Amino acid sequence: MASVSAAVIGGVLLLGGKGSVFDVAFGALTLEAMVSLLNLLGLPKPYRDAVQGLIIIAAVAYAGLRMKKRD
Secondary structure (H helix, E strand, O other): OHHHHHHHHOOOOOOOOOOOHHHHHHHHHHHHHHHHHHHHHOOOHHHHHHHHHHHHHHHHHHHHHHHHHHO
């Protein structure tokens, strides 16, 4: 789940396969910073997983809206 989250945060389109290695690296660093922050706040693992899931949903929805505007 972490690798998919990092790719989605980096802007990789899940169905289109478009993206770059640098964007995915940025997404991985961003995700790791967010997970570290949640750890410092003392959130349990299920809540951290829920946050990752919400990030994936939000990023996919944003990419879908962006692609819809192009058409």
